[in-house]
Amino acid sequence: MAVRTTPPTQRVSLDRSIERMRKQLTEFASFLGRGKPTRSLEEFDLETERLIGDLLGQASDLLHAYEYAELGEAAGLVNMTDEAPEGSGLDSQRQSLLQRSRVLESCVSELEARRTATPKKTKIGRILIGPQIAEHMSTEIRSVSQDASLREAGQLMQQWKLGSLLVTNSRAYVGVLTDSALARDVAAKGLDPRTTTVKLSMRTPVAAIEGDRPIIDAVRMMKEQATRHLAVTQDGQIIGVISVSNILRYYSGVV
Template identity: 50%
Template sequence: MELSKTSKTDRVGTLDQDITRIRQQLDIIKKFLTAEPSPASLNEFDSTTEDILADAFGSSSPLLDTYDYAQLGEAAGLMNLPEGAPEGTTHQSQRETVRQRQRVLESGIADLEARRASLAQESRKRKDAGPNVADYMAKTVRSVSLDTTLREVGQCLQKWKIGSVLIQSGDEYLGYITETELTREVVASGTDPVTTTVKTCMREPLVTIETSDSIVEAVRLMKEKATRYLAVTESNRIVGVVSVSDIIRYYSGVK
């Protein structure tokens, strides 16, 4: 299973970095408005800016198209100069296209700042919803490989005194198996625990929740996905497991 969630802290940090990079480009534009840049300097600036915008908004973002129009505006201005245009008109046309670039970047910053404010508001709402899963999760992540037999899994659960274990293949977590499912598979279905591996009966996909999410969100997700266990992620990495037992511990007032 490939983890797709990124913590809100990481997302805010990324937005801050994108905003800073675009502001740096705006500082360069201000210099261009004071002193006319050479064509080579402007081309280098445009190339760097396009890379920054693609990183921040995606390569198919309309903002990139808008920035392209700002550059084309410079070419159009030069081509539309009347015959015998007075000296300095070309410079004024270039200044206008530089201003167009400036307005596009300012628009991009406004968009990113709005996203950052939205994330901050969402974080405040989650904080108001009560403690987060990081406060109640099991911080030790236990796992076994795909080729582990059911008997070996049972021994691990008993040794570690836990009710479930994650199934891992290399660096990737694929699913999990619980003590209840293990018992059902062996006793009710008559599966041979010595020769059968967890690959044949593990539950997948692995349902994840972020460390910053609330206990209320964990309950909602467990109900929605019909699971008693959630893998807890931070920075796109599994750092713990929260179970129904942990939720009950919270509502029972036990820390």
């Protein structure tokens, strides 16, 4: 059986790219307290954005992830307020620095994956890089009946300390209710939470992503669909939920 190999010229180019990215990662360590920075963080960020764009492409999801990491808050991921980031015990500046570091590590991993002789690809040819979504999702699935009242749903969110609930019709998951949708309908629209059912406020269909996809794909889908929560599937079945909080904990190194 023939083995695919990376052309010599391309491999040399990738070797150099990996070396450049590793050098950037090594320099970044000084901003985490391992040494004294030789330039400002703003200058480093500008160069890093250019480097990621040059080596991985301006459309790279990792370039977007680095830009989000610079913001250092969940609000930088998507322009929604569905869920406050669950506390990690880190101040926002430190968290932002750790997120940058994880993105740079992911950049190195992607370049190394491109260099390998037989990178793992999806059905549409995309290289799978980084940790899988299933490794960082919440496996405990919390749901509420579509016929329950908004008040009941709100109480469940408070009890379980969640920003969203999957909605079921007793046979299948048919939607998602977020705390922001609940607050919007009750406060802004003046609906009575005691008599208004979840069905009237839920979002349909359920936004879902396969668990074997890399985390960066979840970042992209959340941005595209303007949501902070995704159901995670395996063989067509929902096996968990991944939220902005899960992703930020990963990029902060808190897992």
